[in-house]
Amino acid sequence: MRISETSVPALRQPRVWKFVGTSLWGLVIFAAMFAGQMLVVGYFVLSRGASADLDLVRTVLSSGVAISMSVIMGLPAVLAALWLATRVARAPFAEYLALRWTSWSNLLAGIAGLIVLIAGWDLLSRAVGREIAPGFMVDVLKSARADGALWLLALAFCAVAPATEEFFVRGFLYRGWSQSFLHPAGAIVLSSLVWTAMHLQYDLFFLGEVFSIGLLLGYLRYRSGSTWLTVVLHGINNLAATLQSIWLAGP
Secondary structure, X not given: OOOOHHHOOOOOOOOOOOHHHHHHHHHHHHHHHHHHHHHXXXXXXXXXXXXXXXXXXXXHHOOHHHHHHHHHHHHHHHHHHHHHHHHHOOOOHHHXXXXXXXXXHHHHHHHHHHHHHHHHHXXXXXXXXXXXXXXXXXXXXXXXXXXXXXXXXXXXXXXXHHHHHHHHHHHHHHHHHHOXXXXXXXXXXXXXXXXXXXXXXXXXXXXXXXXHHHXXXXXXXXXXXXXHHHHHHHHHHHHHHHHHHHHHHXX
């Protein structure tokens, strides 16, 4: 028996979420990350055995251990939401997020760009009489060191946070927005703004630095086609910031 081509169901092709779809899924992914992080904060608040008031929440949010664990718990939540978004799009997870390696020349160019950019911001900080590291970072580091959890903070800030944020911002958001009316340039700017908004614990000066680093990472994502590259560079940046904060915190 011969089966005509019209009787065979057409295979549904993978899709890329465009501007609206990427934006809506972005809200879902961010909500998942926030829920995962707040679950840890809630646990630490309740474990204190006292009434949950605003002062207690502030105390928990300044704890190095609580911050580290909340950052770590954000990763599986984001991965689950990203998996769902790519699954609905019928696209391979790694391919959609551009989880592929790139050339060593791109890595070296990215490191050089980071060094120049961060050095410029440090010089500007000194010129205007500001601290070169955010007070938030120094305070959290002191708390983690007092609790003997400096290793946990380093793991959270230098490995987990870069993976979580880059998968979401330069992986998912950039992928969809760059193939919309925004094109790559608009996607780089908008995803950098979103990434900056995820760091509202800093003041406007440091938010400007975060935004400029986001633009660099976005450009490197566009140039290399690799999100793993931005994950590694993000981790290097956070490692440098952590070591700088350790030095500023003193013994």
